[in-house]
Amino acid sequence: xxxxxxxxxxxxxxxxxxxxxxxxxxxxxxxxxxxxxxxxxxxxxxxxxxxxxxxxxxxxxxxxxxxxxxxxxxxxxxxxxxxxxxxxxxxxxxxxxxxxxxxxxxxxxxxxxxxxxxxxxxxxxxxxxxxxxxxxxxxxxxxxxxxxxxxxxxxxxxxxxxxxxxxxxxxxxxxxxxxxxxxxxxxxxxxxxxxxxxxxxxxxxxxxxxxxxxxxxxxxxxxxxxxxxxxxx
Numbered sequence: 001x002x003x004x005x006x007x008x009x010x011x012x013x014x015x016x017x018x019x020x021x022x023x024x025x026x027x028x029x030x031x032x033x034x035x036x037x038x039x040x041x042x043x044x045x046x047x048x049x050x051x052x053x054x055x056x057x058x059x060x061x062x063x064x065x066x067x068x069x070x071x072x073x074x075x076x077x078x079x080x081x082x083x084x085x086x087x088x089x090x091x092x093x094x095x096x097x098x099x100x101x102x103x104x105x106x107x108x109x110x111x112x113x114x115x116x117x118x119x120x121x122x123x124x125x126x127x128x129x130x131x132x133x134x135x136x137x138x139x140x141x142x143x144x145x146x147x148x149x150x151x152x153x154x155x156x157x158x159x160x161x162x163x164x165x166x167x168x169x170x171x172x173x174x175x176x177x178x179x180x181x182x183x184x185x186x187x188x189x190x191x192x193x194x195x196x197x198x199x200x201x202x203x204x205x206x207x208x209x210x211x212x213x214x215x216x217x218x219x220x221x222x223x224x225x226x227x228x229x230x231x232x233x
Contacts, residue, residue: 009086012172023170028206038154039070055118061125065093112144121152127176138191145233153229163225184229193231200224
């Protein structure tokens with residue numbers, strides 16, 4: 001997401017899954033593992049009572065819709081909305097997920113009414129947004145969230161050398177500028193969110209999957225491959 005008028009991912013949409021699979025090959029996992037991980041984290045953080053409500057969920061920068069099936073499973077009563085700047089990606093996402101609604105992000109605004117969403121997530125999207133535009137889009141996400149709504153920003157951890165290597169070698173990350181945790185927290189604060197927190201996630205590759213149950217205890221250890229910044233509208 002370099003700018004809303006420059007659909008960077010149109011060039012990669014039909015090859016995205018294969019390119020992503022190759023990029024994360026060293027982890028021993030498929031791309032679906034990472035999408036499922038993020039949504040499972042959200043569901044755990046929100047709790048069963050919230051997850052069962054008829055929420056309006058926004059997947060900001062939904063790409064080809066990898067997160068949508070996991071959102072539908074964890075939030076069975078929610079209406080799911082996917083938005084992206086890439087028309088090619090949105091078309092693929094819509095065909096694969098007819099139960100969700102999709103649309104294109106405009107040049108300056110999201111095609112959503114004020115205070116219309118309960119929860120929003122941005123799964124590894126912000127590093128594709130030009131740094132000078134990040135606060136504007138964070139403020140725009142705040143606009144479409146209801147009072148008390150929540151935003152989850154999942155990002156690559158620039159402190160992790162393996163993460164930096166994956167990003168450096170991944171074709172569709174050729175425009176990526178990684179965000180340190182401090183920047184994500186500042187974006188939440190300056191964008192009008194409160195209660196900003198950060199947890200580090202995705203610590204162990206498949207060969208060490210027996211250790212994954214302890215990952216929830218490692219959220220403040222800055223060694224995870226990714227992190228999640230969370231705030232309240």
